[in-house]
Amino acid sequence: MVWGTSFSGGHAIVTAARDSRIAAAISQCPFTDGIASSTAVAPLTSAKLTALALRDTIGDMLGREPVRVPAYGPPGSTALMTAPDAEPGSLALIPEGRRFPKQIAALARELRHRGANLALLDLDLDLDRVREQAASLGPDTAARGWVADVRDLDSLRAAIDSAALHFGRVDIVIANAGLPVMAPLETLEPEAFERIIDVNLNGVWRTFRAALPHVRTRRGYLLAISSMAAFVHSPLQGPYTASKAGAWALCDSTRLEVRHLGVGVGSAHPTFFRTPMMDDVHADPAGNTLWGGNSKGLWKMVPFEMVVGEIVAGIERRAAQIVVPRSNALFARIPGLIRPIVDRIGFRGNTIPYAIAQASGTGWNHPESADRVAITHEGELTR
Numbered sequence: 001m002v003w004g005t006s007f008s009g010g011h012a013i014v015t016a017a018r019d020s021r022i023a024a025a026i027s028q029c030p031f032t033d034g035i036a037s038s039t040a041v042a043p044l045t046s047a048k049l050t051a052l053a054l055r056d057t058i059g060d061m062l063g064r065e066p067v068r069v070p071a072y073g074p075p076g077s078t079a080l081m082t083a084p085d086a087e088p089g090s091l092a093l094i095p096e097g098r099r100f101p102k103q104i105a106a107l108a109r110e111l112r113h114r115g116a117n118l119a120l121l122d123l124d125l126d127l128d129r130v131r132e133q134a135a136s137l138g139p140d141t142a143a144r145g146w147v148a149d150v151r152d153l154d155s156l157r158a159a160i161d162s163a164a165l166h167f168g169r170v171d172i173v174i175a176n177a178g179l180p181v182m183a184p185l186e187t188l189e190p191e192a193f194e195r196i197i198d199v200n201l202n203g204v205w206r207t208f209r210a211a212l213p214h215v216r217t218r219r220g221y222l223l224a225i226s227s228m229a230a231f232v233h234s235p236l237q238g239p240y241t242a243s244k245a246g247a248w249a250l251c252d253s254t255r256l257e258v259r260h261l262g263v264g265v266g267s268a269h270p271t272f273f274r275t276p277m278m279d280d281v282h283a284d285p286a287g288n289t290l291w292g293g294n295s296k297g298l299w300k301m302v303p304f305e306m307v308v309g310e311i312v313a314g315i316e317r318r319a320a321q322i323v324v325p326r327s328n329a330l331f332a333r334i335p336g337l338i339r340p341i342v343d344r345i346g347f348r349g350n351t352i353p354y355a356i357a358q359a360s361g362t363g364w365n366h367p368e369s370a371d372r373v374a375i376t377h378e379g380e381l382t383r
Contacts, residue, residue, distance in 0.1 A: 006031050006081075048078045056208030074295045094355045100123035110312045112137045119170070121148040121156075140166075150177040156210035170214035172315060175207040176225045180277050181240050182287045183247075183359040191275065192362060193239045200243030204250060208265075212258070219262035224251050226267045227313075228323075232330050235352045236286060236359055246360050255320060264318035268311050271328055286359035290351065298346050 004012030009030030016025035030357035049204060058154045073181040074087070096240065118137060123128040130145035137143035144166060148159035163333050164170045178200050204224045215222060230248040232271030233241040248267045255265035272278060272294045278301070282294070294301045309325045314322035 001025070003027075005029060013058040015033055017064070030175070042076070042082070045076070045078060045082055050080070057352070074293060077295055084319070091122075107176075107308055108137060111225060111315070112143060112297045112310050114312070115143070115197075115314075117171070118143040119160070119165050120145045121159050121163075123149055129344065150175075150206055151198050152208045154208060156206050160210045161212060162341040164214045168172050171183065171218045171220040173207060173211035173215055173220070174223045174225065174315075177203045177207075178225065178277070179240075180237070180281060182236050182281060182284050182290075182360060184236050184239055184356045185280075186356075187359060187361045188238070189361050196239035197243050197246075200240065201250070204247045208250075208254060212263070216261045216263050221222060221264040221315065222251075222254070222258075222264065223266045223268060223311075223315060223322075224248075225253075226269050228271045228328060228331065231342060232346075234290070234346075236290060236355055237268075265321075266322060267290065267323040268314060268324070269328075269332055270302070270307045270311070270324040272299055273304050273307045274301060275304075286355045289358055290355040303318075320363055 002012045002015055002022055003026040004010070005028040009027040010032050012025050012034070013030055016020070016022045021214070043061075052123070071084055075084055108120060112118055120130045120134050120143065134143040134145040146162060147160040149155045160170065177197050180299070181188070181196050183192070199286070208222050208224075211222065214220075224247045226247045227240075227244040229237065229241045230244040233245070248269070249266040249339045251265050258265060271361050272291075278294065280290065291299050302325050310324040310326070311322055321332060322333045
């Protein structure tokens with residue numbers, strides 16, 4: 001039996017017709033007429049996809065990495081499916097309680113593909129998920145999950161020590177934990193501010209501190225996932241931008257402290273791309289007003305695959321700074337000169353006041369988004 005949907009649905013029909021050994025074929029919304037389908041794609045999107053296809057073909061001849069595009073996206077984006085119902089329809093197919101793989105999971109898959117053994121650390125709330133991810137990457141001799149909380153140094157030490165014992169060494173450590181926020185200083189609850197700083201900045205310090213004894217023996221590499229927010233400081237995200245700028249500065253300082261040990265330290269600064277965190281931002285009225293869905297203009301998202309590819313390439317060369325896309329490197333090098341221009345172009349008219357009026361003091365209007373990062377009075381993460 002063969003099964004296919006959309007483009008592969010057309011292949012399922014043709015394959016079943018040609019191969020007498022196939023007893024049944026299931027074809028969902030099959031792609032059967034290229035000419036008819038091409039008329040459903042906006043001319044500009046079609047031109048962009050054609051250009052990317054040519055780049056991919058030429059790059060393949062030259063032995064370069066594949067050029068990838070998202071399978072679906074909002075109308076006007078460069079994706080294979082951009083109908084108004086393409087993105088919400090695809091997201092609706094994800095089972096309840098499941099989310100897109102986090103960036104670290106995608107990085108883990110690419111690093112595993114290149115031969116790395118992987119220790120995946122996550123909160124005990126997500127241990128089953130991280131174990132599933134580890135199992136999908138190979139046997140426990142190649143990938144395994146551990147419980148750890150970046151707000152607890154002892155927890156990180158125990159997990160990293162255990163991983164070092166299991167694999168025999170730790171060469172590279174990636175500090176990826178992060179939480180967003182969407183509220184102005186005037187109304188943001190102090191607990192929300194402290195939570196963001198503790199995870200996004202203090203969590204990087206604790207991760208590096210716990211990992212350094214192992215990494216220094218291998219003359220390895222420490223990487224913090226920061227953001228373009230380290231250089232471009234958006235409104236309603238004060239603790240987030242401060243934490244990402246702080247992570248960048250922490251990496252710069254730590255690099256000087258450990259270079260005589262042969263240890264490399266880097267910070268990664270991707271712009272907007274599709275993640276569960278950005279889904280939360282777009283679901284929030286203030287976030288949607290501020291960023292406009294990140295579908296066009298200065299704040300347009302870049303493909304997820306681009307971010308993963310650039311970060312992996314940066315790890316391989318032990319880069320001090322990884323900027324995605326590379327065209328944003330100017331923002332990273334001279335933020336003081338670029339900032340006034342970004343302020344004027346990026347947030348026109350009354351965009352910021354309107355967003356402030358819609359913001360919640362908890363940092364989120366959307367209940368599910370708030371629940372994912374809620375903390376009880378005892379300081380424990382809750383769902």
